[in-house]
Amino acid sequence: MQIDDMIIVSVDDHIVEPPDMFQRHLPAKYRDLAPRVVHKDNGTDVWLFNGIEIPNVGLNAVAGRPKEEYGIEPTSFDELRPGCYDVDARIDDMNANGVLGSLNFPSLPGFAGRLFATLPDKDAALVLNQTYNDWHIDEWCGAAPGRFIPLAVPPIWDAEVLAGEIRRVAKKGCYAVTFPENPEPLGRPSLHSDHWDPVWQACSDTGTIVCMHIGSSSKLVMTAHDAPIDVMIVLQPMNIVQCAADLIHSPVFKKFPDLTVALSEGGIGWIPYFLERLDHSYRTHKAWTGSDFGSKMPSEVFLERVVLCYISDGVGVKLARDIGVDRITVEIDYPHSDANWPTAPEKLHAEFAETDLTDAEINKITYENAMKHFRYDPFSVRPREQCTVGALRAEAVGVDVEERSTTTRARAERDGIVKITDLTPTA
Amino acid sequence: MQIDDMIIVSVDDHIVEPPDMFQRHLPAKYRDLAPRVVHKDNGTDVWLFNGIEIPNVGLNAVAGRPKEEYGIEPTSFDELRPGCYDVDARIDDMNANGVLGSLNFPSLPGFAGRLFATLPDKDAALVLNQTYNDWHIDEWCGAAPGRFIPLAVPPIWDAEVLAGEIRRVAKKGCYAVTFPENPEPLGRPSLHSDHWDPVWQACSDTGTIVCMHIGSSSKLVMTAHDAPIDVMIVLQPMNIVQCAADLIHSPVFKKFPDLTVALSEGGIGWIPYFLERLDHSYRTHKAWTGSDFGSKMPSEVFLERVVLCYISDGVGVKLARDIGVDRITVEIDYPHSDANWPTAPEKLHAEFAETDLTDAEINKITYENAMKHFRYDPFSVRPREQCTVGALRAEAVGVDVEERSTTTRARAERDGIVKITDLTPTA
Numbered sequence: 001m002q003i004d005d006m007i008i009v010s011v012d013d014h015i016v017e018p019p020d021m022f023q024r025h026l027p028a029k030y031r032d033l034a035p036r037v038v039h040k041d042n043g044t045d046v047w048l049f050n051g052i053e054i055p056n057v058g059l060n061a062v063a064g065r066p067k068e069e070y071g072i073e074p075t076s077f078d079e080l081r082p083g084c085y086d087v088d089a090r091i092d093d094m095n096a097n098g099v100l101g102s103l104n105f106p107s108l109p110g111f112a113g114r115l116f117a118t119l120p121d122k123d124a125a126l127v128l129n130q131t132y133n134d135w136h137i138d139e140w141c142g143a144a145p146g147r148f149i150p151l152a153v154p155p156i157w158d159a160e161v162l163a164g165e166i167r168r169v170a171k172k173g174c175y176a177v178t179f180p181e182n183p184e185p186l187g188r189p190s191l192h193s194d195h196w197d198p199v200w201q202a203c204s205d206t207g208t209i210v211c212m213h214i215g216s217s218s219k220l221v222m223t224a225h226d227a228p229i230d231v232m233i234v235l236q237p238m239n240i241v242q243c244a245a246d247l248i249h250s251p252v253f254k255k256f257p258d259l260t261v262a263l264s265e266g267g268i269g270w271i272p273y274f275l276e277r278l279d280h281s282y283r284t285h286k287a288w289t290g291s292d293f294g295s296k297m298p299s300e301v302f303l304e305r306v307v308l309c310y311i312s313d314g315v316g317v318k319l320a321r322d323i324g325v326d327r328i329t330v331e332i333d334y335p336h337s338d339a340n341w342p343t344a345p346e347k348l349h350a351e352f353a354e355t356d357l358t359d360a361e362i363n364k365i366t367y368e369n370a371m372k373h374f375r376y377d378p379f380s381v382r383p384r385e386q387c388t389v390g391a392l393r394a395e396a397v398g399v400d401v402e403e404r405s406t407t408t409r410a411r412a413e414r415d416g417i418v419k420i421t422d423l424t425p426t427a
Numbered sequence: 428m429q430i431d432d433m434i435i436v437s438v439d440d441h442i443v444e445p446p447d448m449f450q451r452h453l454p455a456k457y458r459d460l461a462p463r464v465v466h467k468d469n470g471t472d473v474w475l476f477n478g479i480e481i482p483n484v485g486l487n488a489v490a491g492r493p494k495e496e497y498g499i500e501p502t503s504f505d506e507l508r509p510g511c512y513d514v515d516a517r518i519d520d521m522n523a524n525g526v527l528g529s530l531n532f533p534s535l536p537g538f539a540g541r542l543f544a545t546l547p548d549k550d551a552a553l554v555l556n557q558t559y560n561d562w563h564i565d566e567w568c569g570a571a572p573g574r575f576i577p578l579a580v581p582p583i584w585d586a587e588v589l590a591g592e593i594r595r596v597a598k599k600g601c602y603a604v605t606f607p608e609n610p611e612p613l614g615r616p617s618l619h620s621d622h623w624d625p626v627w628q629a630c631s632d633t634g635t636i637v638c639m640h641i642g643s644s645s646k647l648v649m650t651a652h653d654a655p656i657d658v659m660i661v662l663q664p665m666n667i668v669q670c671a672a673d674l675i676h677s678p679v680f681k682k683f684p685d686l687t688v689a690l691s692e693g694g695i696g697w698i699p700y701f702l703e704r705l706d707h708s709y710r711t712h713k714a715w716t717g718s719d720f721g722s723k724m725p726s727e728v729f730l731e732r733v734v735l736c737y738i739s740d741g742v743g744v745k746l747a748r749d750i751g752v753d754r755i756t757v758e759i760d761y762p763h764s765d766a767n768w769p770t771a772p773e774k775l776h777a778e779f780a781e782t783d784l785t786d787a788e789i790n791k792i793t794y795e796n797a798m799k800h801f802r803y804d805p806f807s808v809r810p811r812e813q814c815t816v817g818a819l820r821a822e823a824v825g826v827d828v829e830e831r832s833t834t835t836r837a838r839a840e841r842d843g844i845v846k847i848t849d850l851t852p853t854a
Contacts, residue, residue, distance in 0.1 A: 067711065067713075067715065069715070070712060182651065184650070184652070190652070190654065192655070223617070223673045224609065224611040224618070227619055230672075230709070230712065237704065238668055238697075242662060245661045249658045270701075273700075273740070277665065278661055280765075285657065287497065288494065288495060288496070289655065289660075315699040315746075319742075337711060338711065
C-alpha cells in the first residue's frame with residue numbers, strides 16, 4: 001500500500017460552530033432564544049445561551065498551532081484556524097490531509113446535546129435542536145456532497161422526541177446520532193433502563209449508528225483534586241471502557257439485534273485485554289450473577305455490535321486481527337489537540353508498516369468499515385480514483401498547513417503578508 | 428518448560444483472619460478493643476470492632492466452592508475452605524497448586540488498613556495495627572519459613588507513624604507494605620501531595636516495595652445505580668489505570684528514585700496501550716502542561732519503577748516482551764473468585780505455550796522478578812529443587828482439592844464422611 005493510494009474516512013472530527021449558524025434557519029419567534037457569540041473585553045469570544053456562557057476551550061481547536069500554545073484557556077474565533085468553523089476551509093484542510101470523508105461532532109451543544117436541554121421551554125429547545133441538525137446536515141455537510149457523514153445532535157430530554165428526531169433526520173440522509181457514553185451523570189436514565197428503548201428502536205428502524213464519544217457523559221476522570229491535568233489527558237480515552245462494560249451488560253443489544261454503537265475516540269489497543277477479561281468474568285461469575293449471552297460469549301456479541309475507532313494506536317494496529325479488521329475505523333480528531341493533522345496518511349501508514357496487514361485489510365480499516373457501518377457512499381458522488389490521498393492532496397495545492405502561532409497568524413493575515421484564507425476552492 | 432519444572436511465586440493472595448488472631452499478642456489494656464468474631468442468628472460470622480460490623484464477603488473466600496455458590500452474601504467460617512484462615516491448611520493448598528511463595532493481603536482491616544484508622548484513640552489504633560502486623564509476620568508467615576512474603580498493614584492516619592511502622596517491620600524482615608491506590612477517596616492526601624514523603628523515604632531506606640491493590644481506595648467502579656454487578660466485576664482490575672496515571676504524573680518517582688510500586692491484581696494486557704498513550708500525551712501536551720521527565724519518556728520511567736502483576740492474562744503474556752519480562756510477576760489470588768487455584772501451573776503454562784517466551788523469560792515472570800522486587804529468598808530455606816511445581820505437589824498428596832458446595836462440606840465434615848482437614852503436614 002502506497003501512501004497516495006490510501007483512502008481515509010474519519011469517523012470523528014469536530015465543528016467549532018460559526019457565529020451565524022442559527023440565524024438563517026430559526027423561526028422569527030425563537031430568534032431571541034438562539035445562542036449568540038459575544039466578544040469579551042478579555043479578547044475571547046463566548047457563546048451566550050439561556051444565561052449560560054460557553055467559552056471555546058483552546059484544546060478543542062488547536063489545529064495548526066504550535067504545541068506551546070495548546071491550553072485550556074478560552075479563545076477567540078480570530079485565534080482559530082478557519083477550518084475549525086468555515087466549511088470551505090475545512091474541506092481544504094481535509095484535502096491537505098488526504099481525508100475523503102469526515103463525521104463532525106458538535107462543540108457548542110455538547111457531545112450529547114445537553115445545552116438545548118437546559119431550556120425550560122421544551123418546544124423551543126426542540127426547535128433549536130432541529131435548527132442545529134438542519135444547519136449541520138443542509139449547510140455544513142450539504143456544502144460539499146460526498147465529503148461528510150452527517151451526525152445528529154439528540155434532544156436528550158425526551159426519549160420519544162429523540163426517537164422522532166432520529167426518524168426525521170434519517171429522511172434527510174443522516175444515519176448517525178451522538179449519544180452520551182453514560183446518561184446517568186447527566187441526570188438521565190442509564191443504559192440499563194428501558195427508558196431509551198424508543199431511541200434504539202428508531203435507530204434500528206432507520207439503520208442509524210449510535211456514536212458514544214469519550215467525555216460525552218460530561219464526567220471527566222479526576223483522580224484527585226490536585227492531580228495535574230496530564231492525568232486527565234492520559235485517562236480520558238481509556239475511560240470509555242466503562243461505557244463498553246455498561247453496553248455489553250445492558251439489555252440494549254439483546255432487545256435490539258440490529259443496533260450498532262461506535263465508541264468514538266475510544267482507541268483499540270485495550271480491546272483484546274478487555275474482551276479477555278469480559279469472557280473470563282462471564283465464565284467465572286455467570287452462575288450466580290445470572291448474566292446470559294446464550295450460545296455466544298460476550299466478546300463475540302461485543303465485536304458483532306460495536307464499531308471501534310482510533311486516531312493513532314500502534315499497539316492496537318498490531319493487534320488488529322485479534323480485534324477484528326471488520327470493526328476498526330480511523331479518526332482524525334481535527335481540530336482537537338490529539339488530531340492526526342496534516343500528516344494522517346504518513347502516520348497511519350507508518351503504523352500499518354509495522355504489521356503484515358494486507359491492502360484489503362488496511363482498506364477496511366481506513367474507509368470500507370466506515371462506509372458500511374455509517375452508511376456513507378462517497379463513490380456515488382465522486383469517482384473512487386479522485387478519493388485517494390494522492391488525488392485529494394493534489395487539490396490542496398496552496399493550502400497553508402504550516403504550524404504558526406495564532407498571534408503570528410492574526411498579524412500575518414491583518415498585514416496581508418500571508419493570505420491564509422485564500423484557499424483553492426474544492427470541486 | 429515442563430509444568431512440573433516451573434517455580435511459582437504469587438505476589439497476591441488473601442488471608443481471612445482467624446478469630447483468635449488478636450488474643451495472643453494484644454496487651455491486656457487493649458484486649459477489649461480488639462475486633463472479635465460473633466456468630467449471628469442468620470448463620471453468618473461477622474467481626475465486631477469499634478461499633479462496626481464487618482462481614483466476610485463471599486467472593487473473598489470462594490476457593491473450592493462451585494461457581495453457583497459464589498456471591499456477595501456474608502458467610503461463616505464454617506462455609507470457608509480452611510486454607511482461607513488456617514496457615515497449615517493454606518500451605519497444603521499452596522502445595523496442591525504448586526505454589527512456592529505467597530504474599531497475603533489483609534481482609535479484616537481493608538487493603539489500606541482503614542479499619543484501625545476508625546478508632547479515635549490513635550495510640551490504641553497503632554497497637555492494634557502493630558498487633559496485626561506482628562501476628563501476620565510472626566505467626567502466619569513464621570509458621571512456614573520460606574513460604575510467605577510478609578506484607579505490612581499501614582497505620583494510614585499518620586504518615587510519620589506509618590513511616591515508623593515500615594522501619595519497625597523491616598527489622599523483622601518485612602519489606603512490603605500495602606497502600607491505597609488512591610488515598611483521596613479515603614479522606615487522605617493524594618499521591619500528588621508531599622504528605623506521604625516520610626513513607627516513601629522509609630520505603631526507600633529499607634528497600635520496601637509499596638503494593639497498591641485494585642480496590643484499595645475503597646472506591647468501586649459503579650457506572651450507574653442500576654448497572655448489574657457484572658459491570659463492576661469486569662471493570663475492577665482495569666480501574667487501576669487511574670492509579671498508574673496518577674503515579675507516573677505525581678512527584679513520587681522523581682523525589683524518591685529508589686522507590687518501587689507494585690500494581691497488585693492490575694493485569695498486564697492493557698499496559699502496552701497505556702504506555703503508548705502516556706508517551707503520546709506527553710509529546711503532545713508537555714509544552715503547555717509543564718510535564719517533565721528529563722531525558723526519558725514517561726513509559727521508560729514507568730517500567731523502571733512499577734512492578735506488574737497478573738493472575739490470568741493471555742493477551743498480556745503474548746505482549747510480555749513489549750511490556751518487559753523483567754517487570755511482570757504472577758498472582759494466584761487465593762481464595763478470591765478470580766483465583767487461579769488449584770490448577771495455576773496448567774493455566775500459566777497454557778498461556779506461555781501460546782508465545783515463544785524462553786524458559787529464562789518464564790522463570791523471571793513466575794518467580795525471579797518476585798524474588799528480586801519483594802526481597803524474597805526462599806532458596807536459603809529450601810533447596811531450589813524442592814521448590815518446583817512437581818516437588819511441591821508431591822508434598823500435597825492427600826490434600827482434597829475437589830470442588831464441593833459448602834453445605835456438602837459442612838455435612839461431610841460433621842458426619843466424618845470426608846475428613847477434609849486431615850491434611851499432610853508440611854516440611
